[in-house]
Amino acid sequence: MAPALSIMFLFIAGPIIWSVYIAFTNKALTGVGAAHAKWVGFTNFVHMFNDPLFIKSLLLTAIFVLGSAVVGQNTLGFMIALLERGRNKFVTTTLNGFIMCAWVMPEIVAAFCWYAYLYQGGTLDAFLGHLGLNQDWLYTTPMLAIIIANIWRGTAFSMLVYSAGLSDLPSELLEAAKVDGASQLALLRRVIIPLMRRSIMVNLMLITLQTLQSFTLIFILTAGGPGEASMTTPLYIYQQAFQLYDISYGSAMCLVLLLLGAAFSLIYIKFIKVEEVAA
């Protein structure tokens, strides 16, 4: 156990502890802070919560997570899993192949696909151009563009979780509800969804955690722009720490993002029963 523990301690716990220290200094990659980093107390954190761009980035991150994960991937994944039940095997296998392809391909390739699709003169533009909707979607609707691209990218995961969850439902119960004359909607609302509550919570937490830290897709598609129109927190951290070389401010923001992630991760493990998983 020792090798695994020491590697994890050195490379995960180490940087986390280190970021706590850095966040309270004025460490930078250039200028005064580069050579002589000083203890500056809560300066970085005060700055952060007075920084309109940081507040905006949190808001955009929330919109991105809600739109692409909680609403988009979650609903679409559930819908596909539900609609595919008992349908033609060839159709569902082929469809799942494409959905899985979007998820399994390297993220940067997925980003290029969507760039080519949405860019002015791109594939979508070529289709919609005939309708007079000719425009650069990445420029006019950057948030919508990254949200839809991320739904495309991540729906496979929710679909897998839900189709596994659906196959696990006791069919006697569903039959019983049907015999009692339950409508489709009632069946869904009063039987299927309550029975799958745990799958739903686990899925929601995992896709939230994944989307919260999304970087590559947004970086390639809009790089946070135009202006700061799609500058989510990971993108803003990247800009501050690696383009403007403000390492201490970047670390402080990292801590906030990490705490957010930790909160969701705690909710997630509430729904996982370790011993049951071990079975």
Added chain:
Amino acid sequence: MTSALPVELNVQVDTSRTTAVRSGRFRIDSPRKTMSTISVYFVLALVALFFIAPLLWIVLSSFEPGAAIGTNAPLVLSLSNFANVLNWSTFFQPLINSLILSGSTAVLVVLTSLFAAYPLSRYQMRYRKAFLYTIIFSTGLPITAIMVPVYELFARANLVDNYPALILFLTATSLPFGIWLMKGFMDGVPVDLEQAAWVDGATWVGSLRTIVAPLMMPGIAVITIFTFASVWGNFFVPFILLTTQSKFPMAVSIGTFFGQYGAVEYGQLAAFSILYTLPALGLWVVAARFLRGKFTFAGATKG
């Protein structure tokens, strides 16, 4: 898709029970059956369109000589984009770099998680449960959010551009999920089999090596493939921790087609993307084969 992703394996599915349902006894349909069937297939067709459309560009323009980013007239098919990409500095060097990073990380993760998972699976320890919760908790932590301090530490220790350090970092971020999976697979190997070896005087390392590991080969293959594929697709970590172009793996070197304002070779970008994506797709297909049937969560990955 960095470390935390495919935790679909959380959802345990008892395949013996699912087969009955899978054969289609329960599905959403209304008394007016044909109408509903048609509308379901119509919705599924729309979903298919949504998922296929963005992939068209990559396939079409890779075969189109001198492709612009739009796919306007892909009537002339040619392999010239592939031929132009297949040279040492554009393709083979990044390929070897990717293989080194993904391969070494996968081997390290498998070896270290084997030894870490064994006591978790076999012994009753005092802090076992707390440790397991910590492992699962860490699989959820956003790795993006520690890259700034990691970079600072690497810069301070003069480890930027250093492959062994990068591999160790990638190993560390893959380990929580690796250990957890490994423990799950190991729990599936009955302890009785080992007891005979213990009676004959084998140590736990001996029985792990000669009995447990061979029996869980499919599980080890899945963890190897999973780690390999996630490092293969990882852009952000090598993008931050490497600076020399000749050291870039494919995930980062792909950006060289994508110049700021200069002429961009979209046809070559598409061809490179295909060559870079195919191994990842292939590995997932293999992993799905390994998972099928043998393990309880096979249902979660059925394609």
